[in-house]
Amino acid sequence: MIQKILYKKKLLAMIVQENKFYKPGVKFITPNNLTLQLGFMHHKSQTYIKPHTHKNYLRKIKKTTEILLIKKGSLRVDFYSKKKYLFSKVVNKGKILILLEGSHGFKMLENCSMLEIKQGPFNLAMDKERFDKVNEKYIKIRK
Numbered sequence: 371m372i373q374k375i376l377y378k379k380k381l382l383a384m385i386v387q388e389n390k391f392y393k394p395g396v397k398f399i400t401p402n403n404l405t406l407q408l409g410f411m412h413h414k415s416q417t418y419i420k421p422h423t424h425k426n427y428l429r430k431i432k433k434t435t436e437i438l439l440i441k442k443g444s445l446r447v448d449f450y451s452k453k454k455y456l457f458s459k460v461v462n463k464g465k466i467l468i469l470l471e472g473s474h475g476f477k478m479l480e481n482c483s484m485l486e487i488k489q490g491p492f493n494l495a496m497d498k499e500r501f502d503k504v505n506e507k508y509i510k511i512r513k
Contacts, residue, residue, distance in 0.1 A: 372399055375449070375512075377456055377472065382449055385459065386466040388439065400468065406435040406489060408468055434497050436488035438467040443482035446511070448475045448504055455504035457512040475503050 375383040386399060386408070398409035413419075444462040448455060450473035460479065461467050 375459065377449070377451060380471050382472045383447070383459075383470055383474075384468040385461060386468065388464050388466055404435070404470060405429075405431045406437065406468070406470075406487075408437055408466065431489060434488050434492070436469045436486055438469070439485040439487075440465050440467070441483045441485060443478065443480035445482050445484075446477045446479055446509075448477070448509070450474065450504075453501050455508060457510045459512055473501075 371387045373385040374381060375385065384399070394412055394414065396409055396411045398407055400406065400408045438461075440461055440463050442463055444460060446458050446460050447467060447469075448458045450456060453473065456472070
């Protein structure tokens, strides 16, 4: 299952159920034009993948995108557009959150362990700008 989270026709994020992609072969779930790609691979024993290299070429990436694999617990992700709160989603264990556009914040709803993947190199001063979170009484959980 892939849930696309949209705002004004812009793909903010995707939530993916990790265990739904254990089919033979390679399946990429992110569109080819995104700066971060997520694919699932499942191969039988003795499958051979031919050696290969990834060519060097200049890519222009304007911002950091990230993938969070929720291994334990649950969290609430709050979505923002231009620092204005939009809505929130709950993401539980076994889900993968792909953050693509807009801004976001998190609140752990349970003890939470996750794996984060993003582009590098990472420079805190250049990559991240913090701002005030939304008042809890205005939180709207979107299904």
